[in-house]
Structure formats: C-alpha cells, structure tokens
Amino acid sequence: MVTDILLAPPLAFALFVLISFTIDRVGNTIASDRADAGEAFRTAWASGEEPPESQGRPRYRLYHVGIGFTIIHVAVLLVATIPIDANGAILGVPLLAVVGLALFAIVDAGRPQPGR
Structure with a gap:
C-alpha cells in the first residue's frame, strides 16, 4: 500500500x-x-596551470563509429520490446530497414569521396 x-x-x-x-x-x-x-579553477586545465601556447584541435576520426554503435543499441532496445507476432513484424521490419539505411549513411559519410 x-x-x-x-x-x-x-x-x-x-x-x-x-x-x-x-x-x-x-x-x-x-x-x-x-x-x-x-x-585558478576556471582555466582549461584541471590543475590551474596555463594552457600550452599551441592550440590543439580535436580530431573526430571515429565519431561516426560511436554514433553507429548508439544507433545499433537503441535499435536493439526497440526491437526487444516489440511483440512477437504479425503486428510486431509489421513494426520491426521497417524499423530495422531504417536503422540499416542510417548505418549505411554513417559508414558512407566516414569515407573520403573524390570530388568533395
């Protein structure tokens, strides 16, 4: 109660x-x-020291891989909650098709293309 x-x-x-x-x-x-x-605690470094003279730019070489894993994990959670019957198949197959297209777009965007 x-x-x-x-x-x-x-x-x-x-x-x-x-x-x-x-x-x-x-x-x-x-x-x-x-x-x-x-x-002292508002600088870029946790210890309070001055940042180096050269500015480093972050590289996001594997960013598309992380986004791809996120999409896969969310898709697995969604598919795991779909009921196992004909209505579930009607929901699940298009969902997996969209996830596949999204993963293809992410992998294809990670490759250098000539002319871009």
Whole structure:
C-alpha cells in the first residue's frame, strides 16, 4: 500500500526533485572552497596551470563509429520490446530497414569521396 503511494508519478517526481535538490546543495557546500580560488579553477586545465601556447584541435576520426554503435543499441532496445507476432513484424521490419539505411549513411559519410 505504501509502495503504491510512493510510486505514484507526481509523488515520485517530487521525491526525485527533493533528492536532486539535496544533492545539489550538499555538493555546493562541499565545493564552496573553490569559490575563493579566483581564476585558478576556471582555466582549461584541471590543475590551474596555463594552457600550452599551441592550440590543439580535436580530431573526430571515429565519431561516426560511436554514433553507429548508439544507433545499433537503441535499435536493439526497440526491437526487444516489440511483440512477437504479425503486428510486431509489421513494426520491426521497417524499423530495422531504417536503422540499416542510417548505418549505411554513417559508414558512407566516414569515407573520403573524390570530388568533395
């Protein structure tokens, strides 16, 4: 009976907001010693030292691979929740076709093309 009341969506939301607010306030209190440090903790480096003279540019060589894995994992979660019957096949086959096209587009976009 008590668990049914605690799992009611409005009450559960309020409870999670209260827990989040408490964690935020405790973290703010713990981290208040950094407020007096000036600009030392606002630099690009965690230790507060100056960044190097040469600016490094990030390289995203395997970005398309990470996005592809994300698409595959979301598709697996969606397909795993589809019922196993004819209606599920009507939903699942087009979903897998779209995922396949998306993966093909990502892999094809990762290759250098002549003339681009």
